[in-house]
Amino acid sequence: MTAERVNPPDLSPPAGFSHAVVATGSRVVFLAGQTALDGDGKVTGDTLPEQFTRALTNLLTALRAAGGAPAGLARVTVYATDVAAYREHARELGRIWRDLAGRDYPAMAVVQVVRLWDEEAMVELDGFAVLP
Numbered sequence: 803m804t805a806e807r808v809n810p811p812d813l814s815p816p817a818g819f820s821h822a823v824v825a826t827g828s829r830v831v832f833l834a835g836q837t838a839l840d841g842d843g844k845v846t847g848d849t850l851p852e853q854f855t856r857a858l859t860n861l862l863t864a865l866r867a868a869g870g871a872p873a874g875l876a877r878v879t880v881y882a883t884d885v886a887a888y889r890e891h892a893r894e895l896g897r898i899w900r901d902l903a904g905r906d907y908p909a910m911a912v913v914q915v916v917r918l919w920d921e922e923a924m925v926e927l928d929g930f931a932v933l934p
Contacts, residue, residue, distance in 0.1 A: 805876060805906065805932065818896045819910035825876040825932035831868045832930045835881070836860035837923035845922040850887050851894050853924045858902050861927045870931045872903035878910050878929035885914040888925070 808822040809815070838847045838856035847853040862872060882888040888895070899907075908929065918926050 805873065807907065816907070818892070818899065818907060820907045821909065823876045823909045825874075827874075827932040827934050829869075829933040830930055831865060831870055831874075831933060833861055833864050833928055835919075835926045835928040836864065837918060837920045837926045839920065845920050850882075850884075850891050850924050851898060854891075854895050855898050855902070857923075857925050857927050858898065861929065862902060865931055868931075868933070870933045873906040874931040874933050875903070875906075875908040876930055876932050878908045878927055880910065880912045881915045881918060881926040881928075882912055883915060883917060883924050885912060888912060 804826050806824040807820040808824060809820055813821050836857050837860070838845050838853035839860065840846045840856070845853070846856055861878075865872070865875070880888070918924075
């Protein structure tokens with residue numbers, strides 16, 4: 803699998819995402835939305851960074867179970883119940899991303915939603931990856 807990150811000079815420099823990802827491979831893995839659920843189905847974490855850590859860990863756990871790795875992520879969408887809070891914590895969330903998934907950023911979007919399926923959840927991540 804190859805994932806070429808494309809960041810055209812005509813666009814603003816990306817910070818924590820890539821403008822486009824050209825992925826070639828033989829398998830596409832679609833990753834369901836993951837919140838900060840623990841193994842018992844309870845939302846954990848009282849802060850956005852705590853919930854983001856768990857949600858990203860859950861997303862990467864599903865990806866690894868499908869035979870993938872973080873570098874194979876081609877697209878991730880972040881659904882947040884409070885984009886202003888997400889922006890306030892952006893530096894810390896970026897550090898969490900780098901610690902868990904590295905610096906091969908997928909194409910990403912952050913979307914504010916009224917609420918998530920799990921009422922206590924502040925953030926949910928979904929996406930897809932391309933595997934060899």
